[in-house]
Amino acid sequence: MQDEELLRYSRQIMLPEMDVAGQQALLDASVLIVGMGGLGSPAAMYLAAAGVGHLLLADDDKVDLSNLQRQIVHGQDSLGLPKVHSAAQTLRRLNPHVRITTLQQRLSEAELDALLPGVNLILDACDNFSTRFALNAASVRHRVPLVSGAAIRMEGQVTVFDPRQSSSPCYQCLYRQGDDEQASCARNGVMAPVVGIIGAVQAMEAIKLLAGVGEPLTGRLLLLDAATMQWRSLRLPRDPACPVCAAAAGAAADLRY
DSSP: OOHHHHHHTHHHHTSTTTHHHHHHHHHTOEEEEEOOSTTHHHHHHHHHHHTOSEEEEEOOOBOOGGGTTTOTTOOGGGTTSBHHHHHHHHHHHHOTTSEEEEEOSOOOHHHHHHHGGGOSEEEEOOSOHHHHHHHHHHHHHHTOOEEEEEEEBTEEEEEEEOTTSTTOOOHHHHSOTTOOTTOOHHHHOBOHHHHHHHHHHHHHHHHHHHHTOSOOOBTEEEEEETTTTEEEEEEOOOOTTOTTHHHHHHHHHHHHO
């Protein structure tokens, strides 16, 4: 770590649970962020500022005027640009030491399988169930932790799925294939700071997992009601009949015997 980096990250390094070792873990880490919208914007900005060494940004959309109310990684001069390119510009201004890889596409199963061996964590900031299910399945296949966030209207939720832990649930323990695709911000609206709050919590959970500090939200679902500014934490158990993580655990057990 260079002197400039020691100064840049000094307020994190002075935390006893973080220290130089935790900061070095961030610098050595690669994180795949899927979705450069309302959730991905603050999450990516905090991870870049905190010193995560390599951020892979995936999104196939372009910046639209209606995005600017909440997608703070983009600005007026970004209109019409691919979101990943607009976000990369902002993140490089925040921290030129962070390596940025832009993926202007929806990632297929084959592309996820090619990417994940080189990734330490997935941050799900997308806005559709089909992509969420694909990310979850890839997370389980490759045993890569998945930080999941969602926000709509004045509500939000965050949790962590960690397939490295035998007791951890996965996304499909919480939602089933065919759940309502109509639940989107475009159809229902969203209050701007709500996505900022949830995206920031996602960044915090990612940092905890990468640096090995604190207690991640694995097995817990954190729910925000911004209208009353109340948080609830619910236990999220693993579904023994889950078609994704239970099936994967069964296959792994078969291989051992």
